[in-house]
Amino acid sequence: MTTVQALWYRVDDHSDGAEPDHQAFTQLDVLNVARRLLAA
């Protein structure tokens, strides 16, 4: 499953956190990533 980490409201800096496949700085970024992945 592809992951997108939302970062528009806080930085998730948990030391055990894994790396997401993508990062979203706005909600529109999520939509753009989804569209890009679906088109690939």
Add this chain to the structure above:
Amino acid sequence: MEFVYSPELVAAGHRAGLAAIGQDERPELTEHFREEYEPLFWAPGTIEEIEYPQLVRRLLGDFDLEVDEEALGRFLEAEHRAWDPARVLGAHTHPLLEALRGLGLKLGLVSNAFDPGWLLRADLEQMGLTERLDFSVFSSEVGVRNRTRRSSSARSGHSRSSRSTRSSSATGCSRTCAARPSSA
């Protein structure tokens, strides 16, 4: 959703909770909570481990207030409602979820929130998110925090066979809905 912490709401929540179990306001209870328990919420890595109902039971017990499950539920619900002003849904959350669904994606919410699931599901309903999500799962319901392998397995069970993408906090939720990239 953005969650805005407010010391005033801590007191308001306790007032509401105590009233719900037939008790008068106890400012010293809030003071005790802020000194003894609130630091746990800010220590890195510990908020994921908090079992809030048990914490509240301990807090009440510190003041010789023994509550059964039903009374504890009333306290938690009244306190949770007092915090309603702190939960602010992102301005574009509904359009975003609708647009993602419009792409044919199944949408799920995985949350590390420590509040009981029945309260969190009521929040989703109140915010118009229930009908925009295909499923939701809360750590407090499954008893496993979402950075663990077990909760990841439980999560994949939910999404199996569905074409899906996941967004950590696609709904913009922080305390109640944020999911770590390792487990969203």
